[in-house]
Amino acid sequence: xxGTIWEFFGFHAEDASGARRDAxxxxxxxxxxxxxxxxxNDGTISGVCSIKPVTSPPVICCPIRLYAEKYKVLKDVxxxxxxxxxxxxxGRLWPLVQAQSHSTTVYKLQEAFNNVTLPxxxxxxxxxxxxxxxxxx
Numbered sequence: 001x002x003g004t005i006w007e008f009f010g011f012h013a014e015d016a017s018g019a020r021r022d023a024x025x026x027x028x029x030x031x032x033x034x035x036x037x038x039x040x041n042d043g044t045i046s047g048v049c050s051i052k053p054v055t056s057p058p059v060i061c062c063p064i065r066l067y068a069e070k071y072k073v074l075k076d077v078x079x080x081x082x083x084x085x086x087x088x089x090x091g092r093l094w095p096l097v098q099a100q101s102h103s104t105t106v107y108k109l110q111e112a113f114n115n116v117t118l119p120x121x122x123x124x125x126x127x128x129x130x131x132x133x134x135x136x137x
Contacts, residue, residue, distance in 0.1 A: 006058040007049035009036065031068045038062065 005013045010030025011020035022028075027045045029036045038046040049065055052058045060066060066073050 003053040006052040
């Protein structure tokens with residue numbers, strides 16, 4: 001998909017203001033007010049918030065932007081798609097054990113976890129166990 005950078009560190013790509021130059025120089029995320037977390041493979045900070053495809057309106061490409069204001073963008077999409085009767089529950093607050101046992105995500109995670117041996121007191125091991133079992137490891 002061809003397109004152009006629409007928003008860079010929270011400013012329109014063609015903005016030449018001092019505020020934009022300052023944000024770019026400091027690599028500041030407009031949502032968190034901290035250094036942008038998105039990097040290229042070589043470690044260079046991306047700073048791209050949205051892109052403009054050739055034939056459609058600008059599109060958010062920053063996950064931080066989607067999570068801002070307590071998931072406002074994702075809630076808006078969920079409400080439009082499913083109505084306001086369903087709650088949007090952040091994944092970090094919903095243990096995988098509550099997911100349907102036939103869930104592809106749960107199955108794949110359990111399958112991957114069963115095929116690896118992590119040492120005791122491993123932070124990843126403990127987090128995965130907690131998510132799968134909804135209990136402290």
